[in-house]
Amino acid sequence: MWNSPAEFFAMGGYALYVWSSFGVCALVLLLEPFVIRARFKTIVLRLKQECLAEQFDRESSK
Amino acid sequence: MNSVNNPSFSNNRLINWFKLSSPSTFYPVAGKLIPIFWLLTAVFGVAGLWVSFFVAPVDAVQGQGYRIIFIHVPASWMSMFIYLVMAAWAGLGLIFNTRLSAMMAQALAPIGAWMAFLSLWTGAFWGKPMWGTWWVWDARLTSELILLFLYLGFIALQASIDNVRRADKAGAILALVGVVNIPIIYFSVKWWNTLHQGASVSLTKSPAMAQTMLWGMLLMALCFWMYSIAVGLMRVRAIILEREAHTDWVRQLDEVKN
Numbered sequence: 001m002w003n004s005p006a007e008f009f010a011m012g013g014y015a016l017y018v019w020s021s022f023g024v025c026a027l028v029l030l031l032e033p034f035v036i037r038a039r040f041k042t043i044v045l046r047l048k049q050e051c052l053a054e055q056f057d058r059e060s061s062k
Numbered sequence: 063m064n065s066v067n068n069p070s071f072s073n074n075r076l077i078n079w080f081k082l083s084s085p086s087t088f089y090p091v092a093g094k095l096i097p098i099f100w101l102l103t104a105v106f107g108v109a110g111l112w113v114s115f116f117v118a119p120v121d122a123v124q125g126q127g128y129r130i131i132f133i134h135v136p137a138s139w140m141s142m143f144i145y146l147v148m149a150a151w152a153g154l155g156l157i158f159n160t161r162l163s164a165m166m167a168q169a170l171a172p173i174g175a176w177m178a179f180l181s182l183w184t185g186a187f188w189g190k191p192m193w194g195t196w197w198v199w200d201a202r203l204t205s206e207l208i209l210l211f212l213y214l215g216f217i218a219l220q221a222s223i224d225n226v227r228r229a230d231k232a233g234a235i236l237a238l239v240g241v242v243n244i245p246i247i248y249f250s251v252k253w254w255n256t257l258h259q260g261a262s263v264s265l266t267k268s269p270a271m272a273q274t275m276l277w278g279m280l281l282m283a284l285c286f287w288m289y290s291i292a293v294g295l296m297r298v299r300a301i302i303l304e305r306e307a308h309t310d311w312v313r314q315l316d317e318v319k320n
Contacts, residue, residue, distance in 0.1 A: 001116065008115070012126030017191050021130045021184040025137070028176050032293055040300040047307060047318045 083162050085302045086311040092295045099292035103285055110281030118274045130188040135262070136283040137180040140290055141209060142244050144174035149241045152234035164230035165305065167237060168220060169298035173290050175213035181206055193257060201250040202258040205243060212240040226305060
């Protein structure tokens with residue numbers, strides 16, 4: 001169906017519309033997991049620090 | 063009820079399902095399921111994109127421009143389907159007052175909003191070359207825009223109420239009232255004479271398109287579906303940790319202790 005890569009990227013003259021749709025779609029779907037990963041790391045870090053603080057409290061009150 | 067004292071009771075399948083509704087049991091299970099759903103997303107995604115670009119023939123009327131359908135339709139389907147699932151979780155949370163249901167609803171809202179956005183975005187980039195306009199106040203486009211606002215309203219409402227349980231209840235009511243919009247979107251092309259074309263694939267008729275195009279669309283829809291589950295599970299795990307931060311089981315988790 002495609003005779004050359006250039007023809008593929010030209011999308012029969014619809015390059016702007018096809019690649020803008022697929023591009024933004026890919027961008028959103030790829031960024032989303034990274035945003036969630038960052039949120040997850042933030043909460044884990046906070047929990048770790050809280051645990052550490054409690055441990056210090058216990059040790060210093062001995 | 064202690065499982066050691068009463069083994070026959072805890073072996074009951076129904077009870078095990080209820081056990082899963084506790085955040086502490088669900089958290090590790092979700093962690094194990096996430097890689098499976100990412101794998102399925104990748105498999106369906108590669109197959110779907112291959113069919114979309116290299117197998118499906120060029121459209122007689124719309125040329126290569128029609129290929130936007132392979133993400134436009136799955137994104138639109140998912141935006142509606144995720145809303146129904148989100149509303150169902152929110153409703154369950156409202157009725158049974160279970161913590162996890164409300165967390166699931168909260169975890170699904172952002173991905174649903176993104177799907178609605180992508181549906182409108184890809185629709186605009188399809189409408190421009192085919193209809194000659196980025197946007198019209200057509201029944202289907204308008205009701206899909208309202209769906210995006212419902213998602214954003216749900217997220218904003220929950221974020222604006224400090225008391226978590228109250229936020230869950232208010233959000234659940236908004237989500238349930240908003241369900242009325244879903245049949246409006248679905249039937250909009252039938253009920254009103256609009257610019258948006260009728261359904262290419264419907265539950266009652268055989269699809270009005272080439273077999274390979276249909277396959278591409280279904281594979282991409284499965285990819286988006288698996289993606290939504292994977293991302294939903296990832297977010298619900300973060301929400302569980304945030305909301306259960308005060309509990310002992312969270313403090314005992316490996317990722318927190320080490």
